Structure formats: structure tokens, C-alpha cells
Amino acid sequence: MLSRKASCDSHGQDSSYFLGWQEYEKNPYHTVHNPTGIIQMGLAENQLSFDLIESWLRRNPDIVGLKRDGESAFRELALFQDYHGLPVFKNELVDFMAKIRGNRIIFASNKLVLTAGATPANETLMFCLAEPGEAFLLPTPYYPGFDRDLKWRTGVEIVPIHCSSSNGFRITSSALERAYQQAQKLNLNVKGVLVTNPSNPLGITMNRAELNHLIDFAIDKNIHIVSDEIYSGTVFDSPKFVSIMELAMERELYNADIWNRIHIVYSLSKDLGVPGFRVGMIYSNNETVVDTATKMSSFGLVSSQTQFLLASILSDKKFTEKYMKETQRRLKKRREMLVSGLRNAGIQCLISNAGLFCWVDMRHLLTSDTFEAEKELWKRIVCEVGLNISAGSSCHCSEPGWFRICFANMSQETLQVAMQRMKAFTDSSNSAVSQQQFVNNTRARSLTKWVFQLSSYESEPHR
Numbered sequence: 001m002l003s004r005k006a007s008c009d010s011h012g013q014d015s016s017y018f019l020g021w022q023e024y025e026k027n028p029y030h031t032v033h034n035p036t037g038i039i040q041m042g043l044a045e046n047q048l049s050f051d052l053i054e055s056w057l058r059r060n061p062d063i064v065g066l067k068r069d070g071e072s073a074f075r076e077l078a079l080f081q082d083y084h085g086l087p088v089f090k091n092e093l094v095d096f097m098a099k100i101r102g103n104r105i106i107f108a109s110n111k112l113v114l115t116a117g118a119t120p121a122n123e124t125l126m127f128c129l130a131e132p133g134e135a136f137l138l139p140t141p142y143y144p145g146f147d148r149d150l151k152w153r154t155g156v157e158i159v160p161i162h163c164s165s166s167n168g169f170r171i172t173s174s175a176l177e178r179a180y181q182q183a184q185k186l187n188l189n190v191k192g193v194l195v196t197n198p199s200n201p202l203g204i205t206m207n208r209a210e211l212n213h214l215i216d217f218a219i220d221k222n223i224h225i226v227s228d229e230i231y232s233g234t235v236f237d238s239p240k241f242v243s244i245m246e247l248a249m250e251r252e253l254y255n256a257d258i259w260n261r262i263h264i265v266y267s268l269s270k271d272l273g274v275p276g277f278r279v280g281m282i283y284s285n286n287e288t289v290v291d292t293a294t295k296m297s298s299f300g301l302v303s304s305q306t307q308f309l310l311a312s313i314l315s316d317k318k319f320t321e322k323y324m325k326e327t328q329r330r331l332k333k334r335r336e337m338l339v340s341g342l343r344n345a346g347i348q349c350l351i352s353n354a355g356l357f358c359w360v361d362m363r364h365l366l367t368s369d370t371f372e373a374e375k376e377l378w379k380r381i382v383c384e385v386g387l388n389i390s391a392g393s394s395c396h397c398s399e400p401g402w403f404r405i406c407f408a409n410m411s412q413e414t415l416q417v418a419m420q421r422m423k424a425f426t427d428s429s430n431s432a433v434s435q436q437q438f439v440n441n442t443r444a445r446s447l448t449k450w451v452f453q454l455s456s457y458e459s460e461p462h463r
């Protein structure tokens with residue numbers, strides 16, 4: 001009765017990533033009202049600097065009231081629906097993107113396409129660059145939402161580039177080549193590579209060697225590069241962030257074919273902490289891509305009052321400078337809290353310098369070196385410990401035992417509670433006390449049937 005789209009499961013909704021959220025929704029932690037509830041650590045939100053934006057809004061009541069130079073801009077904004085977006089907003093966005101990259105690159109606003117978040121930006125690029133049944137290569141572990149964003153409606157296939165803990169999950173030329181060969185074996189025509197830089201879930205920036213491998217590979221295979229740089233403003237530690245565009249400029253590739261095959265995705269969801277405002281963008285050197293993506297943006301425009309408000313915030317250069325510095329300082333402090341809390345529980349994290357999460361090594365807590373054992377541990381952490389974290393298998397990691405833990409979507413006090421729970425869990429796992437006793441001592445959370453319904457693609461991350 002329904003379309004194939006409506007009944008196909010490539011949306012990924014039954015991934016543990018989303019199932020953990022559902023479990024959290026049923027029993028959310030609250031300091032006073034529900035202190036034994038589940039703490040949400042599976043959501044990459046940046047709530048650390050809301051106070052700064054709120055104080056800007058208080059200082060600028062005219063902008064909030066949609067006024068410009070004391071005059072109401074309501075009618076103009078209510079009617080504005082040009083899919084090119086407000087020029088003033090696009091100019092501020094390209095300035096902001098350049099600022100994050102230390103003004104080493106200049107961006108042109110006519111190469112920018114506005115979208116309602118990075119989600120449609122990534123999907124739109126897939127529609128522009130590939131046919132259904134063609135493939136993009138993605139380094140693993142990758143953001144679980146990509147199964148929905150890149151594949152679901154477009155029919156594009158993802159082929160994993162398997163990265164390994166032996167070199168800190170860095171992208172190598174041989175891993176790229178292996179993924180390409182794998183796609184060929186599967187009879188898939190490869191159209192490009194999509195990376196996230198800084199990486200979600202690793203929380204690390206790509207280094208120059210990786211970026212060079214990527215560019216060389218894309219030149220050699222005559223394919224596209226999509227660089228999702230949504231976390232570029234969260235880099236809180238050295239080495240500094242290097243954008244793919246910066247490296248392409250350094251290598252003076254302006255006149256090479258590859259120049260037109262490099263595309264950046266960006267959004268204000270993470271750096272400015274406003275995912276609810278739905279502001280994303282594509283930046284491309286390719287005129288046809290910009291043109292087509294602009295036409296496609298009709299399906300998900302950014303509302304004009306949002307553009308108006310954010311253009312004003314971004315035009316306050318003193319404010320944005322302070323906001324970015326302070327946010328990065330707070331993120332670094334938070335990361336340190338998480339890393340030391342986990343260390344105290346005998347758990348190590350991948351050394352990171354960006355993002356709103358850590359990539360955490362719990363291989364020693366597995367009962368065997370399998371994804372089954374990872375799933376078991378994940379269930380226990382959600383249901384017994386009361387922390388919704390993301391299992392590595394939901395990020396298609398090829399090694400069991402890694403987890404992504406977010407640290408910027410909660411208060412400092414809540415993070416402390418989470419770390420105390422983790423410590424109690426590992427202490428009880430290590431002590432002579434049977435694991436069963438730990439279960440009895442903690443809140444007996446019922447294992448609802450969703451935990452047994454994990455989708456098959458998660459149990460087969462080696463595709």
C-alpha cells in the first residue's frame with residue numbers, strides 16, 4: 001500500500017544510537033525529580049555558552065523585536081522567500097567561516113547555499129553528486145546519522161574506509177584504496193569520499209598528511225571530496241584546524257579539475273549551539289553544484305527571521321570573538337572533567353582536541369572481543385548504570401569495545417554524577433562481588449524489548 005521508501009529500513013531508526021535516545025526519553029535524569037533516571041550522553045549538543053547568547057539577546061531587544069534602525073522589519077521578513085537567502089546573512093556567514101579558519105581562506109558568498117541544517121546540506125550534495133546505487137566512501141567510525149542523511153532518500157550507498165585504533169583511527173592511503181577495491185567488488189561506482197573534520201565521533205582534527213592522502217586519492221580516482229566541517233569552531237586544543245579548502249589553496253589547485261570537486265558542509269548547530277534554529281550550508285567551488293543545490297534548497301529554507309537575528313549576532317565581531325574563545329575554553333575544561341572521571345574508573349579515551357564528545361576505549365570491559373559483547377556492555381551501561389552513550393558499532397567502527405560519550409549537553413554536576421556511576425560500575429565489575437549483585441544494588445531497570453531489536457546492519461559493521 002505504501003511506497004518502498006516508507007517501508008524500507010535504511011533510515012537507521014532502529015540503530016542503538018536512536019534506541020538509546022528512546023530509552024532516555026522514557027526515564028530522563030533530573031537532579032531533583034528523577035535522580036536515578038538515565039543521563040543523556042548520546043547527544044552532541046553544545047549547551048555550554050547559552051548564557052553568552054542570552055545576554056546578547058537581552059542587550060539587543062530591537063533585533064529580537066525584528067527592528068532595524070528602530071523601524072520594524074516585520075513585513076519585509078514576513079514576505080521574504082528568496083531561496084538565495086538574505087545577502088547580509090550570507091556575508092556574515094562567510095566571514096564567520098573564514099574567522100574560524102584564522103582568516104587564512106577567504107570565502108565568497110556566491111558559492112554558499114543555505115540549507116535547514118547540515119543534515120539537508122549533506123543529502124543535497126548526494127543528490128547533486130551521485131545517482132541511486134552509486135557510492136561514497138566514509139572513514140569509520142562515522143556519525144550514525146549519515147545512514148539516514150546520505151542513503152535513505154537518495155539511494156546512494158556508503159562503503160566504509162576501515163580505520164583502526166593501531167594508528168589512532170587515522171585515514172591512510174591503503175585504507176582508502178582497500179575501500180575503493182571493496183566498492184568495485186560490490187559493483188558500485190564510487191563518486192566520492194565524505195569525511196568529517198573535526199571527526200564525529202573521534203573528536204580529532206584531520207592532519208595534513210591525511211588531507212593530502214585524501215586529495216591525492218580524489219585526483220587519482222577522479223572523484224569528489226565532501227568535507228563536513230560542522231565542528232570546526234569547537235577546536236579547543238592544538239593542533240589547529242586545517243580545512244580541506246585551505247590545503248587545496250596551499251597546493252594551488254585552483255586551476256586543477258579537483259578544485260570543482262571539493263565541497264564543504266557547515267552549520268551553526270554545534271559551533272553556535274543552535275541546532276533548533278536549523279541553519280546549515282554548502283560551500284562549493286562548482287558553479288553547477290551551487291546552482292542545483294540552491295534550487296533544491298526550496299525544500300528546506302532557513303526562515304527569514306532566523307537569518308535576520310543571526311546576521312545581527314554574527315555582525316557583532318567583538319561578541320563572536322569572545323563567544324568562540326570562551327566556548328572553546330569551556331569545552332576543553334569539560335573534556336578534561338570527562339577524561340579524568342573516566343580515568344578514575346580505569347577507562348581511557350582517545351586523545352582529542354575538538355568536538356563535544358570523547359571516543360572511549362572500553363575493550364577491557366568486554367567479556368569477549370565481539371560486537372555481541374559490545375552490545376551486552378552497552379545495554380548494561382544504559383539500563384543498569386543509567387547512561388545513554390553510543391556504541392561504536394552504531395558508528396560502524398570495525399573494532400568492538402569503543403563508545404562515544406558526549407560532555408557538552410549537561411551541567412557540570414550531572415557530568416559528575418555520571419562519572420560516579422561509571423566508577424561504581426567498574427569497581428563492582430572488578431571486585432569479587434558478582435556482577436549480579438551490582439545489578440541488585442543499583443536501580444533495577446527493566447530491560448525493555450527494544451534492546452534486543454538492534455538492526456542487522458549494526459551487527460555487520462564489516463561490510
Ligand SMILES: Cc1ncc(COP(=O)(O)O)c(C=O)c1O
Pocket residue numbers: 044116117118119120143145196200228230267268269275279280
Ligand atoms: C558530522 C555531523 N554532520 C551533520 C550533523 C547534523 O547537523 P544539523 O543539526 O546541522 O543538521 C551532525 C549532528 O550531529 C553531525 O555530527
